[in-house]
Amino acid sequence: MKNEFLQDFIRQATKENETKIAQEKRKKHFQELGRKGGLKTKENKKLDKVISIRMTNPEYKILLEKQEKYPLKLSTYIRYVLFEKELKINEFQTDEILLQYGTHFKKITNLLRNREWNVFENKKEILMKIENLIELIHQYLYSKIQENE
The missing domain is CATH 1.10.1220 (Arc Repressor Mutant)
Known part of the structure; x- marks a missing residue:
């Protein structure tokens, strides 16, 4: 009887120990995932x-x-x-201006699409030209980003 009690106690203790170890492994696994994922830390x-x-x-x-x-x-x-490095400062200013132009052109296209602007006969042509211009701005900015990398 004492032998069964000891064996049960040992089994129960090992099960509890295994669950603790499994929980710690799981916790460490997710900590590792957290370290690997997300944004890269900046080198300070x-x-x-x-x-x-x-x-x-x-x-x-x-x-x-x-x-x-x-x-x-x-x-x-x-x-x-x-x-x-002074030249790079001026480049960022032109990029900001281009981004502002792009957002303004998008707002104009939304206004032309969503409101009744039937006054313009060539409304579709204007929209196409604006969308082409926005695409050119984005291509230019993305090419600059890829050059810097």
Whole structure:
């Protein structure tokens, strides 16, 4: 009788232990999936070195005037100029303008489709030209993205 009790106790303990191990394996499996999936983490390059420079007031004012043209902090602007990355800033501005044009053209096509614009005889031609223009904008932007990669 004691022997049966011990065997039952051991079986029950091993079953509980196996379920715990199975739960931990499942938890680790989903943690691994979470690490593999989702967005890639950005490489955070720490800016840990500080350089201080001295300049005159007119030099500082000129630097501030040049920096105000771009939506950057002064330190990032100086870093971009130092490493000759200033040209990329202007490219992003033209891309933003093109994206805005694309959204505006889409709004125009939606207005032409959804409302009664029967005044225009060549409504379909206008819609086709606008859709072609939107497609060209998207092709240009996607080609730029692929070139950068």
